[in-house]
Amino acid sequence: MTSQDLNSLKVSRDRLLTDLHYTCQWGTGKRWGENTTDTGMRRLALSDTDKQARDWFVETTKAAGCTVTIDAMGNIFAVRPGKRSGPPTFAGSHLDTQPSGGRYDGILGVHAAVEMLHVLNENHIETEFPIGVVNWTNEEGARFPISMVSSGVWAGQIPLATAHDLVEVTPPRTETLSAALARIGYNGPTEVSHTAIPMAAHFELHIEQGPILESWNRKIGIVTAVQAYRWFTLDVRGRDAHTGTTPLSARADALLTAAKMILHSHRIATKLGCVASTGILTLEPGSTNTIPGHVRFSLDIRARNDGILDKAEEALRRDFAVIAAGEDVGGLNDGATPGKACQVEWRTDSVSSEIDFHPDCIKCVTESAEGVFGAQAKELTAEMVSGAGHDSVYTSKVCPTSMIFIPCKNGVSHNPEEYSTPEDCALGAQVLLGAVLRYDRLRAE
Amino acid sequence: MTSQDLNSLKVSRDRLLTDLHYTCQWGTGKRWGENTTDTGMRRLALSDTDKQARDWFVETTKAAGCTVTIDAMGNIFAVRPGKRSGPPTFAGSHLDTQPSGGRYDGILGVHAAVEMLHVLNENHIETEFPIGVVNWTNEEGARFPISMVSSGVWAGQIPLATAHDLVEVTPPRTETLSAALARIGYNGPTEVSHTAIPMAAHFELHIEQGPILESWNRKIGIVTAVQAYRWFTLDVRGRDAHTGTTPLSARADALLTAAKMILHSHRIATKLGCVASTGILTLEPGSTNTIPGHVRFSLDIRARNDGILDKAEEALRRDFAVIAAGEDVGGLNDGATPGKACQVEWRTDSVSSEIDFHPDCIKCVTESAEGVFGAQAKELTAEMVSGAGHDSVYTSKVCPTSMIFIPCKNGVSHNPEEYSTPEDCALGAQVLLGAVLRYDRLRAE
Numbered sequence A, B: 001m002t003s004q005d006l007n008s009l010k011v012s013r014d015r016l017l018t019d020l021h022y023t024c025q026w027g028t029g030k031r032w033g034e035n036t037t038d039t040g041m042r043r044l045a046l047s048d049t050d051k052q053a054r055d056w057f058v059e060t061t062k063a064a065g066c067t068v069t070i071d072a073m074g075n076i077f078a079v080r081p082g083k084r085s086g087p088p089t090f091a092g093s094h095l096d097t098q099p100s101g102g103r104y105d106g107i108l109g110v111h112a113a114v115e116m117l118h119v120l121n122e123n124h125i126e127t128e129f130p131i132g133v134v135n136w137t138n139e140e141g142a143r144f145p146i147s148m149v150s151s152g153v154w155a156g157q158i159p160l161a162t163a164h165d166l167v168e169v170t171p172p173r174t175e176t177l178s179a180a181l182a183r184i185g186y187n188g189p190t191e192v193s194h195t196a197i198p199m200a201a202h203f204e205l206h207i208e209q210g211p212i213l214e215s216w217n218r219k220i221g222i223v224t225a226v227q228a229y230r231w232f233t234l235d236v237r238g239r240d241a242h243t244g245t246t247p248l249s250a251r252a253d254a255l256l257t258a259a260k261m262i263l264h265s266h267r268i269a270t271k272l273g274c275v276a277s278t279g280i281l282t283l284e285p286g287s288t289n290t291i292p293g294h295v296r297f298s299l300d301i302r303a304r305n306d307g308i309l310d311k312a313e314e315a316l317r318r319d320f321a322v323i324a325a326g327e328d329v330g331g332l333n334d335g336a337t338p339g340k341a342c343q344v345e346w347r348t349d350s351v352s353s354e355i356d357f358h359p360d361c362i363k364c365v366t367e368s369a370e371g372v373f374g375a376q377a378k379e380l381t382a383e384m385v386s387g388a389g390h391d392s393v394y395t396s397k398v399c400p401t402s403m404i405f406i407p408c409k410n411g412v413s414h415n416p417e418e419y420s421t422p423e424d425c426a427l428g429a430q431v432l433l434g435a436v437l438r439y440d441r442l443r444a445e
């Protein structure tokens, strides 16, 4: 195929969006507007609704002429044959969502890849090598608390047993990942490995999930890198005591201590120019008139590079120990009676280093965008760094990888109101199609 | 009966403790030591285990010759006849516990009152007026979030419908108080009212739940008053957003905001010489990589008098509004990027004013303690104010009331390790018996 031929292949905006909203019947979340599709999503990884979306994915890709393989993490690989054999060039993302997420995060990337299959079929295109579409399991890390865990196992970066033994952090907090796989019948027979299921390259279309493209007035983000991040679970232990009879000075108040830590994490993040966030917090025993003796909370810290993140983690470990001891850091105790010491314990849940994407893939995305936008490409696209993690982080460790971003309204994601226009979704899918086909041609050259 | 006769009546320490630990088979909680009885309790109001303890109470008091009445809040009144008719002089407390409470809070007060019946029976004592033993429902406010709610309804201070409609705050957070009453069969036919079931007086033995008696080296606290307290539920609403892509300045972080409020409540409490505590905190959506858009937490504030409490509430309402707006109060924002505004909403769950107990009842307790300790009474007893609320707060609004405290180890309560020695429990029961009989005699005079 010439570049001309490539540019003449067009994705169908209507088919893309109709299919996307069709599959959002499984796990429909909070309503926020009046249109049928004005709702968020709640489709936790390996839940019953995730199974329904997966079944659709398997049926649809099979009907589109693909061979489907499922591995022992429930990752689903659909492959459309090419002129010759060899590792397929993959596009894909994930169908799982946040507990209170939107219709685009991950879902768009899978649907754009499926749309690519439809375009290839209706145009009777025979690619040089096979083309694949992948749905990764539990990318969000919202149910099982390692994000991108299944691409991590596939890339040899996370042990399979670690992944299988993860316990859900969403209520009822009882099921392990392996039990959930078995329950919905997605514990596939294939080894979870980039050698068992090799990829020539991995492309991923995603909504930006942040405010950058919108503020720059760009249609396409050419993602060149992903920032570093780490997840921790912290346990603060004090002593259960009566709220009415226990003087402030006699308390070992685990919640007050955790509150100081959460505030302090924002001070450290501000100082070091990174971000820190707590998304989960549970406490015991949970009674209005009992000072909590135990608080557990998540800590998510992110920075442009591992060096800054090292500094942030170091500062937080040092200062949290001081805060737990009831001593002052940065005036937190000013005016508030210091209580007795609590204990603090850190558990590292996951570490995702800063990564750079592959120049060949970035080039294919750039050229594809030029094909779509022509002379306007410079004004309508921009290179950028991803603030969020994606399965592309792990695939990049073992095969050439890059990503394409489209803007989302107000930069909002992990929120039912997450929204990208049909035009932008189609533009992203169009750039994805062009990038995959360019990479396929590049390999043949 | 002469004072001499009164002093010769002795409670049985062994029977008291054996019975108390026997009923702690229903709702046994966390183990903390090696002895059989070294466990806490989890016997939430109107749970299955509370029903078992109630059944025991009904059977035991009936077997002791009492007539048992159950009202529409599940309060249980057992009455032993006297020489003449008239409102009984009551002793009692509550059999419900905290979710992670101890074996003495409330339970001791009920058992000491039952022990009183045994002593009267084995000594063939005929009192002047009837003597009653009462078990109040949901005193803790741990399951249904108004403490002492059933004595509150009985005293005409809380509408029955308000109480019946309370929804449990402990998981699964679905059952109402009235549904729970029906489920365990304790929705009695009798009107909940101090006119339908009048009391001549109400005496309550309780563990102190704080460190005062222990630090003063006293055996008996003669309680003359109870401090004021108020319970609130606060809702903080921001915006769900992605932890990785949302800059600190673009966030409306409900948890960071709540953390500042919790810390600030301790500053205000320190300044005004009162206490503030948060025992429950829940958040949504609850995902490591989503900034929580909604946090709900309880706030319990207490002070020696209503004037101080008014000041505290006023300061907190004013300052929480400023904190929610993202602005600074007392340097909380120092060094931490201020985000966007959140909304804060207050709900008042319960208000318990400062109260003073009745001089006649206090006198009966004082004289009873003198009967027990003789010349040592001055060194072994002390007048004091209760830091915790008790059903006696509400009974005091409609009948003469007072309380007796005994020390508890390290002042710890609302904790599985709550402990009072068998000697102190028996001393408390002995003073209770003497106080009730003195009041009965006082009425006849």
Ligand SMILES: NC(=O)NCCC(=O)O
Residues within 6 Å of the ligand: A105, A139, A140, A141, A147, A148, A209, A387, A388, A389, A390, B242, B244, B289
């Ligand atoms: N894209 C996305 O939200 N992935 C989840 C991993 C992360 O928290 O960055």
Ligand SMILES: NC(=O)NCCC(=O)O
Residues within 6 Å of the ligand: A242, A244, A289, B105, B139, B140, B141, B147, B148, B209, B387, B388, B389, B390
């Ligand atoms: N005694 C006791 O713990 N009662 C519950 C009411 C309160 O919180 O003070």
